[in-house]
Amino acid sequence: MLTANTNGRRPQDLFNLLIAACLFISPWIVGFVGDTMPTRNAWIVAVVLALVAVAALSVFAEWEEWVNLVLGLWLMASPWMLGFTGNFNAFWTHMILGVLTAAVSAWAVWDYRHEPHATA
Template sequence: MANSLMEGRKAQDWINLALAVCLFVSPWFIGFVTDVRPAWNAWVVGVVLAGFTLAAISAFAEWEEWVNFLLGLWLVVSPWLLGFSANVNAMWTHVIMGVLIAAASAWAVWDFRHGPHAHA
């Protein structure tokens, strides 16, 4: 039973790692590489997210998932806080990626807190 919980948590971390890679390459694929603020935001958050996700994959700690959750929330609000909401491609990329990252991280935290080991 605990093994399946570990596999589930790992799956969520692998999802976040894939999302980090997608976020990092999004300025080129979505076409906002020349817009400095969203491009750098995607690159920096992508690298930071990948780092924390790799740490969670190697040795899970709940706080790493909370950091990833906050990074996801940052992506959702960053188009307005950094002033690139008029760039529709960059704005929607950040919002959608942020929601997906926050959801995967929240799922990992929920799994950790409600799994069979949480009551042991």
């Protein structure tokens, strides 16, 4: 069973790092690199997601998971907010990776709040 641990390395952070990598390469792999708005959005969110995941791997703080949760929600809302709902590949890439990001981050928050951990 995957659970949170006290050395700062959580499986959720590794999953978020993997999701960030998938998101970053998705414009080329899925085929929407020619559409500027969803491509730039994917790259920017992927870089921020990766930076936060790396930060969480080194020293965990709950706010990092909340940032990732917001990034996941943004990925799901961005096709409408940025106007690329007509691009099937970009739309579904953002939706699927957004749901995964939000779910993994919610799992991390849940895990953190329900594990015994030391307090200062």
